[in-house]
Amino acid sequence: MEKYHIGNVVEDEVPIPFPEEIIGKDYAIIDVRTGSRIFNLVKFAQTSLAANTNLVISACGPAITKAVTIAEIIKRKQEKVYQWNKIGFREIKEFWDPNEAGMTRLRVTRELPTMHIYLTKTPLDESLPGVQVPRSKDRKTKPTKSKMHRPAEPASKGNRGEKRSRRKSATLAVDSNKADGAEGNKEQ
Numbered sequence: 001m002e003k004y005h006i007g008n009v010v011e012d013e014v015p016i017p018f019p020e021e022i023i024g025k026d027y028a029i030i031d032v033r034t035g036s037r038i039f040n041l042v043k044f045a046q047t048s049l050a051a052n053t054n055l056v057i058s059a060c061g062p063a064i065t066k067a068v069t070i071a072e073i074i075k076r077k078q079e080k081v082y083q084w085n086k087i088g089f090r091e092i093k094e095f096w097d098p099n100e101a102g103m104t105r106l107r108v109t110r111e112l113p114t115m116h117i118y119l120t121k122t123p124l125d126e127s128l129p130g131v132q133v134p135r136s137k138d139r140k141t142k143p144t145k146s147k148m149h150r151p152a153e154p155a156s157k158g159n160r161g162e163k164r165s166r167r168k169s170a171t172l173a174v175d176s177n178k179a180d181g182a183e184g185n186k187e188q
Contacts, residue, residue: 002099003099003100003103004098004103004106005096005099006094006095006096006097007094007095007096007097007105008094008095009092009094010093010095011093012090012091012092014060014088016058016116017086017088017116018056018084018086023054023120026054027053027054027055027118028045028053028054028055028056029055029056029058030057030058030067031058032058032063032066032070033059033063034061034066036066038069038070038073041057041070042073042074045070045074046077046078049078049081050078054119054120054122055074055118055119055120056116056118056119057070057071057116058114058115058116058117059115060090060113060114060115061113067115068115068117071083071117071119074119075119075135078121080121080134081120081121082119082120082121082122082123082124082131082132082133082134083117083118083119083131083132084118084120084130084131085115085117085118085130086115086116086118086130087113087115087130088114088115088116089111089112089113089114090113090114091109091110091111092110092112093107093108093109093110094107094108095107095108
């Protein structure tokens with residue numbers, strides 16, 4: 001690609017995929033980017049949900065994991081939050097102009113995954129694909145103790161930082177074989 005330089009980049013606008021009759025006209029939008037700070041976005045999302053407005057979190061490409069994290073944090077901090085997820089693709093066209101005369105212009109088309117998360121306190125129809133209902137208080141699970149949460153075992157007093165010699169273990173194995181052979185001769 002040394003013979004080309006990037007020209008125009010055309011990104012398709014992705015409309016909000018939720019029907020207006022369900023989400024209404026009063027909603028806040030958070031457009032999550034890879035450089036966005038989760039703390040700031042969670043703070044904005046909490047204030048907008050506290051004001052009884054609906055919230056749409058949208059992300060594209062590698063920022064999708066941040067969008068999911070934000071939605072999960074909000075669902076833990078606020079009660080009775082319904083979630084509706086929609087996944088799609090966004091098309092990006094890059095045009096590469098040639099540096100030398102006589103070469104043709106290149107067009108590169110990429111498709112990036114997109115995700116829209118709709119959060120609301122008004123109940124949603126559970127039969128819609130991608131709808132998650134709030135967890136009830138009795139369904140909350142207690143954290144389990146795993147191996148990672150066990151207290152550390154004290155270090156063994158074995159060699160106390162000294163290197164273990166391979167020769168010693170090899171000679172011990174040879175010596176034990178001799179001892180076994182010697183005992184075997186005594187029994188005969």
